[in-house]
Amino acid sequence: MRQINIKTTIGTVSMTLFLMACSNNILDEQPRSIFTPEYFKTQAGVMGGLTSLYANLRNMYGQAYYYNSLETGTDEATYAQSADGNFKDADLSGVGTVSSTTMRSDVLWNTVFPNINTASGIIENALAVNVAKTGTKDTIAGSLIAEAQFFRAFDYFLLVQTFGGVPLDLGAGELKFNTAPIRTSTRITVPKVYTKAIFPDLLTAIAKLPATGRLTGCLTKTVARLYLAKAYLTYGWWLQNPNNIATYPASDRTDPNGKTAAQYFQMAYDMATAAVADPGPFGLVATFYDVNLGSNDRNKEILLYADHTQASEYYNVSSLTYGGGGAPDNFAGWMMTWNYTNIRSSGVSSVQREAEQHLGRPWTRMAPPIGVFTNTFADKTNDSRYDGTFTTVYRANWPKGGLTQTSLVNANSMPIVPGDAVLSFLDTDNPAIVYPGTGTAGISNIGAGILPGRADYVVGPSGISRLAYPGIWKLGPYRTDNGTGLGPGVNAGSTRPYPIAKFSELFFIAAEAAVKGATATAVTGTYANDGTAKGLINVIRARAGKWRFNNNGNVAKVADNSAAMNVRVNFMAKVIAGSI
Numbered sequence: 001m002r003q004i005n006i007k008t009t010i011g012t013v014s015m016t017l018f019l020m021a022c023s024n025n026i027l028d029e030q031p032r033s034i035f036t037p038e039y040f041k042t043q044a045g046v047m048g049g050l051t052s053l054y055a056n057l058r059n060m061y062g063q064a065y066y067y068n069s070l071e072t073g074t075d076e077a078t079y080a081q082s083a084d085g086n087f088k089d090a091d092l093s094g095v096g097t098v099s100s101t102t103m104r105s106d107v108l109w110n111t112v113f114p115n116i117n118t119a120s121g122i123i124e125n126a127l128a129v130n131v132a133k134t135g136t137k138d139t140i141a142g143s144l145i146a147e148a149q150f151f152r153a154f155d156y157f158l159l160v161q162t163f164g165g166v167p168l169d170l171g172a173g174e175l176k177f178n179t180a181p182i183r184t185s186t187r188i189t190v191p192k193v194y195t196k197a198i199f200p201d202l203l204t205a206i207a208k209l210p211a212t213g214r215l216t217g218c219l220t221k222t223v224a225r226l227y228l229a230k231a232y233l234t235y236g237w238w239l240q241n242p243n244n245i246a247t248y249p250a251s252d253r254t255d256p257n258g259k260t261a262a263q264y265f266q267m268a269y270d271m272a273t274a275a276v277a278d279p280g281p282f283g284l285v286a287t288f289y290d291v292n293l294g295s296n297d298r299n300k301e302i303l304l305y306a307d308h309t310q311a312s313e314y315y316n317v318s319s320l321t322y323g324g325g326g327a328p329d330n331f332a333g334w335m336m337t338w339n340y341t342n343i344r345s346s347g348v349s350s351v352q353r354e355a356e357q358h359l360g361r362p363w364t365r366m367a368p369p370i371g372v373f374t375n376t377f378a379d380k381t382n383d384s385r386y387d388g389t390f391t392t393v394y395r396a397n398w399p400k401g402g403l404t405q406t407s408l409v410n411a412n413s414m415p416i417v418p419g420d421a422v423l424s425f426l427d428t429d430n431p432a433i434v435y436p437g438t439g440t441a442g443i444s445n446i447g448a449g450i451l452p453g454r455a456d457y458v459v460g461p462s463g464i465s466r467l468a469y470p471g472i473w474k475l476g477p478y479r480t481d482n483g484t485g486l487g488p489g490v491n492a493g494s495t496r497p498y499p500i501a502k503f504s505e506l507f508f509i510a511a512e513a514a515v516k517g518a519t520a521t522a523v524t525g526t527y528a529n530d531g532t533a534k535g536l537i538n539v540i541r542a543r544a545g546k547w548r549f550n551n552n553g554n555v556a557k558v559a560d561n562s563a564a565m566n567v568r569v570n571f572m573a574k575v576i577a578g579s580i
Contacts, residue, residue: 035118037177040125046144049122052115053151054217055328057306058317059111060158062330062498064365065104072366075376077336080367081467087335087365107327108162112155117170119152121177146208147219150227153201157231160193164248168197189251194235202228211280216298222275222282223303223501229271229509236264236516262517269518272510276536277525282503284527284539287546289388291504294357294478297496301504305497306330310479310489322491323361329493333475334363338468340394343423343457344445345408350422351394352401355487357476358391358552360494367469373461380427382561384547390470392425393456393552400486411444414455421456423448425470429460473551504540511536534567541565 039045060066065086071077072090079087079095086104089096126145152175159166167185171178175197188196205224213220239253240261247253255264285291285301298305308330309316323329339362340351353361368390377386396418398405407415410422423444426433435449443450446468448457459468477494479487489495511533514520520531529535545561 035121037125040121041128043129046126049118050147056115058328061306061500062332063327064332064335066107067332069104077366078369080364082364116152116155117178119148122148124177142208146205149201150205150219150224153198156197165189187249189249191256195256198231217307222280225271225275226501229268232264232268233509233513236261265513265516266518269510269513272506273523275506276527277523284543287548288385288544289549292388292474301502302499304501305499307497308495310495318493320492321488323493330498331493333494334361335365336472337362338364342446345410350396350398350408352397353490355477355479355489357478360477367466382564383544385544387551389474391473392470393421394423396420396422410455411450411457416455423457425459429462433460507536507540538566
């Protein structure tokens, strides 16, 4: 096997306190330059190590370049007008060149190995705390170690999906805590990573983690079930390899435990449906809008998140007034936010940068492809998810920036006042839209068009570009300290928790496993259904048809379009592919 260069650090360096949601309890870590086996044999060492594992989530999730590496080049994102090489390379469309130094895959590689080593230190040494005090290995110690086992499996799962086989030996032996930095290691095969590291750790985590986290935001049995189901499903695909994709290091597509791809699909199905039937304190939020609403963060649908707080820069580990564009800031939402501040009405910026969920700091690095609007969200009437994902109406807010005009002239030379729509992205194309270049008066300076009798500029789906497009509302900032202005956090990273795993994913994993041949059985409980792919997906789509508020219209909307959202059996392949 090929030797590769890595730099394994011993622990987490100078971590600060990590606030877990809005609880009076916090995970408290004293800054340390190194973790040692002796330190992990103390209560302070175990808790400090676990705190660093949670805190480390912020170095990936909300980190925009990691977000880019996962999204750009898929059917969800392409590069935008201001994209540099980091984003064009990831687009895989020929505008950039993928190499070992591009696409920012280094964010994952450089972040998780120290985390894995810290987790191994806890796993190896934490029981000594209890043995010394009580002579028993009690359930509390077991669940704390299980948190470390989850994180080690979680990190290896991210690695194996991205790079194929990776090292399990960081210098002291496979899955051993290493105390001496090394620069070389050996990548083992994909099957060994799954069967030696990921599956055993997650099975232990499921057995020992509690149904309700020890603190708000801490790990639970449900999130461990989610990731084991996802790992089984992913590994089943790897074994099957329907597209004949090469792997590294070279390996036969056989399982060391003798199981087949079909068995892993069944295991994924069984694990996911078991979690759906026994959700503990988790479940689906009533409407899709409320899943992503800033004031409803840390809701019961979010199983795991990288936490942030507006309450304190110290606990947030990031400035509350300015972000430089690097971890641990939560700045992923900036990337798919175009520069709406360029819109001009009466020659001034009528929509100013504001720390509000529809707006936020614009970087224009990523953009949703046209297919998102014409295919993924083709039904914008029944399906609430489009309205709960994107900002499609940009409203006037200039007085918050200190401008004193009571009204401004906008499209068709018509007046607008604060709160009015300045620019609207329409649900469908309208042949009557007049775009710039026709010599018509009252045309927008950013490429938007006009419709007779409307004071707002308009853009139909076919007019969306890499320069101007619906922004990503669901990741937009939420602050409660804006007062009557644009907010002190207008240039800061978001202080919202960044969602990593959701309860709703369990339905999709089980449905995909069923499509791959898993035998379906009826699911009982709150989310009872027949257990088929259709039945599972229709639970999610039924929720998508429920409205309580029209986000972009800024008006109440109570509607239940669940029946209209049901899918037919012959649509299931497209549903699983994410195109419906």
